[in-house]
Amino acid sequence: MKEYRTITQVAGPLVFVEKTEPVGYQELVNLVLADGSEKRGQVLDTSDDIVVVQVFETTTGIGKDTGVRFTGETIKMPVGKDMLGRILSGAGKPKDGGPDIVPEKRLEITGAAINPWARGSPRQFIQTGISTIDLTNTLVRGQKLPIFSGSGLPHNEIALQIARQAKVPGSDEQFAVVFAAMGITKEEENQFMAEFERTGALEHAVVFLNLADDPAVERIITPRLALTTAEYLAFELDYHVLVILTDMTNYCEALRQIGAAREEVPGRRGYPGYMYTDLASLYERAGIIKGKKGSVTQLSILTMPGDDITHPIPDLSGYITEGQIVVNRDLHRKGIYPPINVLPSLSRLMNLGIGKGFTREDHKKVSDQLYAGYAEGVDLRGLVAIVGKDALSERDRGFLEFAEMFENRFVRQGKDEDRTIEESLDLGWDLLKDIPEEQLVRIDRELIQKYHPKYRKKAE
Amino acid sequence: MEVKRTKGVLKRIAGPVVTAVNLDAHMYDVVKVGDEQLMGEVIKIKGEDIIIQVYEDTSGIKPGEPVENTGLSLSVELGPGLLTSIYDGIQRPLEVLVEKMGNFIERGVTAPGLSHDKKWEFKPVKKAGDMVTPGTIIGEVQETNIVHKIMIPPYCDAGKIKDIKSGSFTIDEIVCTLDNGAEIAMMHKWPVRIPRPVTEKLNPDIPLITGQRILDGLFPVAKGGTAAIPGPFGSGKTVTQQALAKWSDAEIVVYIGCGERGNEMTEVLTEFPELEDPKTGRPLMERTVLIANTSNMPVAAREASVYTGITIAEYFRDMGYDVSLMADSTSRWAEAMREISSRLEEMPGEEGYPAYLAARLSEFYERAGRVNTLNKDFGSVTVIGAVSPPGGDFSEPVTQNTLRIVKCFWALDAKLSQRRHFPAINWLNSYSLYLDTLSQYYDENVSPEWNPLRTWAMEVLQKEAELQEIVQLVGSDALPDEEQVTIEVARMLREIFLQQNAFDPVDTYCDMTKQFDILKAIRFYSDQAYAALKAGVITSQITGLKAKNDLPQIKYVKEYKPEIERIVKTMESEFTKLREAA
Ligand SMILES: Nc1ncnc2c1ncn2[C@@H]1O[C@H](COP(=O)(O)OP(=O)(O)OP(=O)(O)O)[C@@H](O)[C@H]1O
C-alpha cells in the first residue's frame, strides 16, 4: 500500500491530502504518525486534486510528516458469535483485555437500507413491566422507541429496568443486548457495567464504549459498529436484539463538529442540514425481516438540551423513530419514579401489537381513556392555580383528582417492580372506576360491562 | 455541441453529488456513473464540469472512473402493471429488487418499472380507419378490477389507424399502427419532470369524499384540489394520509412515502390487500400504486420520488380517472433539495433551502387539477402533501411556501394529539377554500340542510374558543346558563363529531349520511337545550341529560340508524319531561 506524505492542511478533525492516485469515496484511511502510532479516518470528499479525510481520533500529532495510506476499501467490521460477552472500544477494539474478535464475516458498517418489501410488520408485544410503557406506550419487537430525557434525570435506570425486565410473554427465544455508549461519563459507565454484571446480562451482551474523554469523532462510527453487530446477530444468528444507544445527543454534537470543520452551511441551531438523513441511517436500522427469526429493537437515549423537545436533536429523532418515551423533570421533582410523562410520549406501533389475541381486548380503549382523563386533569391544574378548587364543577374536580391518582398509583412504581400487562390494565380500570361511567366516552359499552370493576364485582 | 462525447470521466465524488469532465450533456440527462454504472442525473453544468446527482450510494467510487450519458431524461414506464406495485423513487420495483439482491438494497442493480414479459389481454376500442390524436383511448386492458386504458402517447402525431390488434401482448409489442408510421405499444415512457398535457383545466367543484368527519364536514377538499397537512412529529400526518388513501372516493391512489419510515410502508403493504374499497368491495391494493423511498434510501432518489409519483398519477388521470396522490412528507423532499443544493455550493436562501424552493413546490402542486383530458374526458389529480415543520413551527419556509399554494390547510396540533384527540386537526386554524364551490354539490347530493349545519357547527366551536378564554379566568361555573349549554354542545361536537378513531374498524370510515345524521342529532340536542332553558329548566339537568350519553357509541356501530333514532326520541321525551316539571 502506497504511503503519501502530502498533507497540506489539518482543520479540526479533517486532513487534506494532495496528489494521490484515485481514492474512493468513504474509503478507510490509515494515518501513520512520526512516532509510529496509527490513527484511522475516512474519505469525505475525493477528487483529482485533493482528498479530504475525516479522522476518528484527535488530530494531535498529525502534521506534514504524517504518512497517509488509503486502504482501498470502505470501513468494515469483523463480526462473529464470540462477540457476545465482550466489551469493545467505541472504535471496535477489545477493551476487556480479551483477544481480538475471530471474524466469521467482515461487514460494511454503513449498512444498506432494508428493502421495505422485505420488512415484516413488528407486532410482538414486549412486556417491560413498566405500566406507562406497556399500557399506554407499548413497545413491540422491531420498533425504534427512544427515551427523551434531560440531564440529571433517571433515564439510565429506566433503560436498565427495561433491559432487565423486557420479555415477550410466553416466549423463550434467544435474545441479546447490544449496548453502545457515546460520550458518557465514567460514572455512567460504571452504573451500566455494574448492572450488567449483577444481572448476568453481560453474557448476552456486546458492549461498545466511547466515553466522555474518548475522541468525539469516534462517536460517528460507534453506533454504526453496534448496529452492524446487532443486524448480524439478528438476521444471521436469529437473536432478538435490543440495542441501547446512549447518548444520541453526544453523537449529534460530533456531527455538528465535523460540519463546522468542513465549513458547511449550517442548518437549524448550527446542526448540519443533513442531520435528518444521517440520523435516519441509524434509527432505520431496526425492524424485522420476513422469513428471518431475529429482530432488532432500538431503545436509544437522548438528553434534550434545556429540556426542550423542539431542539433539533429530539425533534429530528422524533420525526424518524416510532414514538418516544418522555422523561419529565416535574414528575422527577415530585419524587415519582419512573418520571415518564405519558402525554408527549407515544408508541406508534402500539396499535399493531395490542388488543385481542395480543394483550387484551380492552387495551387500546383503556389507554385512550386514561390519556384523555389525565390530560383533562393536568389542564385543570392550571385553572385551579388561578380560580381555586372551589370554582370547579364537580366533574372537573373528579378529573383533577384522577390526575393525582394517575401519577401516584399508575406512573409511580418500584425500580424492581415488574408488572404484568394484566396488572397494569387492572390498575387502569381501578383508577377509571372513580370517573362517572357516562364520562368514559372513549370506551365502548360492551367493554365497560365486561371490565369495569363495578360490573366485574357483580359477576364474581 | 459538435462532437458528441457520450463518455466522460469522474473528477470528484462527495456524497450523492459527483462531478464529471470530458462529457457532453444537457440538464437532466440520465447518466451511468462509475464502473458499477450507478444511475444519476445531470443537475448542473458549469464550464467543463458536469455535475450529477446519483440515485445510489457512492461509497468506494473513485475519480477516473467512467461516466456515460444516455442522452435520455429521467422517465417512468407507463402501462399495465403499475397498479399494486411498490417502487423506489426512480420506479425500480422493490419486489424485483428483493429477488435480485436480497433483503437489503444494494446498489448497481437496474430493474424496469414494468414487467416486459407478462402478457396482457388487449381489447381495442377503435378500429382501422379511425382518426386518432394524442391522448385518444384506443384499447383497454383489465389490469385489476381497474380497466387500464391504452392511449396514443401525448408526443405522437395525429393520424389514421392503419391496423389495430386484439389479443394477448407484452407491453412492448405493437398493438396499433398509424398511417403516419407511428407504432403504438401498450407502454410508453414519460419524463417525470414535465407535466403531461391536458386539453383544459377545470374548476374543481366536486368534493373528494374522505369518510373523515372533520375533513368532509368542516374542511373539504375538491377532486383535483390541493391540501397540506402540516404538523409536528407524532401528530397524525401519516395516519391521516393513510386514512385518505384507504377511504377517499378516488378511483386510483398514488401514495408516496418520501423520506419517511420503512415500517410505515410495510404497514400499507400488509393492510391494503386486506381492506376493501367501500365503493367497489375490491381489495384497496388493486387501485393503489406505492412509491417508497424511505429516509435511509439515497436522497437524490428521494428528490425524484415526488416526480415519479405525480407522473403516474397524471397518467391515470389522462384515462379519465379521479386520482388522489398523497406525499408523505413534502418536507423530506424539500430537505433532499436542500442537501443536494448545499453540495452544489449554491447560494442558500431561507434556512439553507435553495432559492428555488418556492418555485419547485408550486410547480408540483400545479400538477394537481380537475381537467378535460386530451381524450375529452374528465379526470382529476388531487394532491395532499404532509409537511413536517422543524419543532412544529409553522413559520418555517416549507410550510409557509406550501400555504401560499394549497387551498386546504389541515393544521395538526400537538396539544390535541397529546390528549389523544384524533384526528388532531385544529378546527380553529384549519381552512378550506373550496367551501363555496362545493356547496352546490352538498345541496344536491347530501341535503339542503348540510351547508347551514356546517356553518352552525363552526360557529359553536368558535364561540366555545372564546368562552374557554373566560373559563380560564373564572372557572366554568361562573358562566351564564346559556353559555354553559354552548360549552356542552361544543364538547359534543368535539367528542362525537370531530374525534374519529382511525383504528376502529367501524369509525375509521364514516359516510356522508352518517356524518349528517350525527350532526343533526347534536343540533337537535342543542335546539332542545336552549328551548328548555327558556322554559326554566336548570342547566345541570340539561347538560346531564341521560340519553345524550349514548350518542358517542353511535360511532362504533355500523347499522347505527335505529340506535340514533332511538336516542333522538329518548332525548326528546326527556326534554319534554324536564320542561313539564319546570
Ligand atoms: N385518526 C387517528 N385515530 C387514532 N389514532 C391516531 C389518529 N391519528 C393519529 N393517531 C395516533 O398518533 C400517532 C402518530 O401519528 P402519525 O404517525 O400519523 O404522526 P405523523 O404526524 O405522521 O408523525 P411523523 O411526522 O413523525 O411521521 C399514531 O401512531 C396513532 O397512535
Ligand SMILES: [Mg+2]
Ligand atoms: Mg408520519
